[in-house]
Structures are given as structure tokens and as C-alpha cells.
Amino acid sequence: MKSPSILSCQKVTVSFDGFKAVQEMSLELASGELRFLIGPNGAGKTTMLDAICGKVKPAGGVVEFHGRKGTVDVTRRKEHEIAQLGIGRKFQTPSIFSGLTVEENLEIAMAQNRGVWATLRAAMTKADRERVDAELELIGLEDKKRLRAGLLSHGEKQWLEIGMMLLQEPEILLLDEPVAGMTDKETDKTGELLREIVRKRTVVVVEHDMEFVRNFASKVTVMHEGKLLKEGSMDEVQRDDRVAEVYLGRKRRDYDAVGSTA
Template identity: 55%
Template sequence: MKTLDNLRAAMRRDQVWDFMVPRQALELDMSHGTILYLEDISVTFDGFRAINHLNLYIDAGELRCIIGPNGAGKTTMMDIITGKTRPDTGTAWFGQTIDLLRLSEPEIASVGIGRKFQKPTVFEQHAVLENLELAMAADKRVWPTLLARLTPEQRERIDEVLETIGLQDQRDQRAGALSHGQKQWLEIGMLLMQNPYLLLVDEPVAGMTHQEMDRTAELLRSLAGKHSVVVVEHDMDFVRSIADKVTVLHQGSVLAEGSMDEVRNDPRVIEVYLGGGP
């Protein structure tokens, strides 16, 4: 497969030629308007079926929210997309041509799938600006030489991302001194430095103040169109504030899909959330 060979060649180059972002070697084919196809995916852990014949399609540039009770399989679904967990059955395609199940975890990252985990993992001792710079190089061995060698394009990209995440005034601050919300935005910024086609975000507003939540909603909305964004989130007010289309997962399958109002009024969804409450 040609694209896969190109990608692997680019990744090999990346080990030598330091901070080039390898994904740019790859032009993702989204000619059908769909960026991600998960079809008939199942995963069993010790006899327990965490994902059960899951079908999920994400459009190019859309912002999708995934909700569902604890244990519904939301994180496992993200683990499958990123290659951390391999499904027992099913298919996972990125655009028209990339078979995710044939790629390793680092290869999946370099074809343009970025994942933000719940806990921010910024480099606390480094300045905000340096965090963004360092995020350009996967290979930590090149970091000592990286900062002195940025091209004008790379500096421009950093300024653009600083503006997107709203941390221009904090650019020279130590990341460790940021608020919880600011760290989360910085980490999203670090993912943006890789210019991903698809961004996966797990529970972005946990622990945030209301003001930070509003700012995060704005940020995620501003990414849609330029990227596809999949957000897993428990906070219903937050989901309502950002969602176009919502997918409800339950017992490893899609229970309902539609606008927030459609899924909220779906009797099956109401039943699943009865008692527990999202």
C-alpha cells in the first residue's frame, strides 16, 4: 500500500532529520466526506464484551460528542482508534485508504490522530512557548538542539496555536504555574502543533471552573472545520453547549445518535440514564 510505505519512509527519516512532522508526508483521502469508519468492532476483556458490534462514522471537520454511562466503552473506543487496544473483529479506516488496524500506535499518531488524555501532561518546568516547541518533535533526543533551529514557518505556527488556545500572555510563564484549565488548553495546543486531522479528547472539562468550561467550549468549537474533533464528556451542560451531533454509547454499542434534543428525548436513552443520571 503506497500511502503506508510513504508514511513509514517518512517516519524513518524523522528519526534522522529531527523535528520534521512526519504526518505531512501523508495526504489523507477524505473524498467521501468521512474521516473515520469504525465498522462491526468488538472487543472482549476476560470474557466481558466491552465493545459490541460498534459502528461509528465521523465526518471530515465535524465536532462529535460521545456520551454514555460509566463502562459504556467510550475510552476503549478511543483506545481502538489510537491502536492501544486491538479489536477482536471489525474494521477501522482513516479516510478512504488507511487501515488503522495495520498501523502501530506511533504510526497512527503520525497519520494525524491526536489524543488528549484526561490528565494534562505538560512539561511543568518549561515555559508555555517551549512546551509548544517541544511538541513538534516526537523524538526527545533532538530537544536540546530543537529550540535554536526553528524555521519562520514553525514560529508562525506556534504564534497561531498560542492565539487559538488563548495563552499569548502566558507564553513565557512556566507551565507548572498555569491554572488547571490553562494546562488543559496548553496540552490541546501541543496536539495542534502536530496538525492532526482528527483530535480525540477525553473529558476535557473535568475539574474546570465555569469560566474555564466556557472558554474550552469556544476552543473546541473553533477547531471544528479545520480538524475533526471527538469529545467524550460527562458534563451534559457542556455537551449541550458544543454539540452538533451526539452519540450515546451503551454496553459497547451505539444506542442513539442525533442532536442533543433528539437523544435526550429518546426513550432508550432516558431508560439507560434513569437513576444514575449523566
């Protein structure tokens, strides 16, 4: 292992009323890595992210986060504590605060003391202003900063949310289908943003768009039916028979009955 591990998920199992959405899934992330998590619908990719950020509590397994504040098993923490530890999550549908302006969204996302007393006394300092302005420039929404975020287009909302995630300064960023529903042009711009993000932190991206994934030369983890199917570079993954089978349906079953994990 080249760089130290920042997150290690060991045998994580998540079950919903007996249905095991994720089964004994293990995932090791190196610090500074960009990892894509792919797999067909219902493979448990999103649930895996949910388990890491505390949205669901795993029925078994550990999720160890080796962050600034030492090693923590995040499965025992509440969502806001996990966020404060340094794990940021972006959901699939843009979830910005529609009643707040673009600027205000960024202001409350900014890394800061998040207690009631602290926010009561917080004032926008010059340094804060500069951070927000720099972010607005990066996501290209300077001239819309006073607009209510609910009025933004779908793509703009996604960028605003990515901007919020960056200001939150997480050590690990979990992105769920950041380019879903975007036009080609918007997808390109999001790709650029992603390259910017990856330079400073560890990122996990759940993605369906294979073209988009191919643009990044990085490690890919394939999940299928809640389990780890294959891990490796995009080329390795694409050459894998089981992966092809999962993605292309049951076509190969006739002459390859052994490879299936189903």
C-alpha cells in the same frame, strides 16, 4: 451521505481479560464533523477512543481512516504511526510535559518530521516561531510561555494540551472530557476553543457535561455497556426512552420493560 467519510469503525470489539468493554460498536464520521460521544460511566466511550488512536488493540473489527495518505486500517498500526497519519488524541487528565516550558511543549508538538536525525538538526525557524506564538495567543498563555508547564493550573494545562493538539495538525481530533474539573468560566473558554478547532477538522468529544454538549448543535452518539444505543441530534437523543432510562437509572422499568438493552 453529504460529505465523504473520514473514519469508519466497523463492529469494533475490545476485550480486557474476557470482559468486553466495547462490543461490535460501529461509528461513521463525516469529514469536518463534530461528534459527541456520551453515555453513563463504563459505557466504553474512552475505550472506543483508545481503539481508534491505537492505545488498545481491538479483538475484532476494523477502524478505517480515510486520510491524506489514503485508506489505512489503523488497528494494525503503532501509536506513533497513527499519530503521524493524522489522528490526534487528548486524554482526560491533562498530560502535558511538566518539565518542559509551555513554549517547549508547543515546539515539540508542532507538525514536523519526528525522526531522531530531524530533531537533532531542527532549528526554530521564523515560521515555527510564528506558529507557536499564534497558538500561544489562541490559548491565552502568551505571558506564561517561559513557565514550566507543571506549574500551570488545571484549566491552563488543558488549554496548553489543546494548543499542542492543534499544532500537531491532526485530521481527526479525539478529545476525552475536555471540560471535566473546570470552573464555569474555564468551561466557557474551552467551548470557544472548541468552536475554533471544529472549523478546520473532524472532532470527536467524549463528554459527561450535558449542558456543554447542548451548546453545540451537532450529532450525538450514545453508548451503553459497550454498545451503540442511539445516534442523532441532541433533541432526538433526549426524547429517546432507552436513553432516558440509561441516564435516569431503572425508574421507568416498571412500565417499560421492553426498551432496556441491559
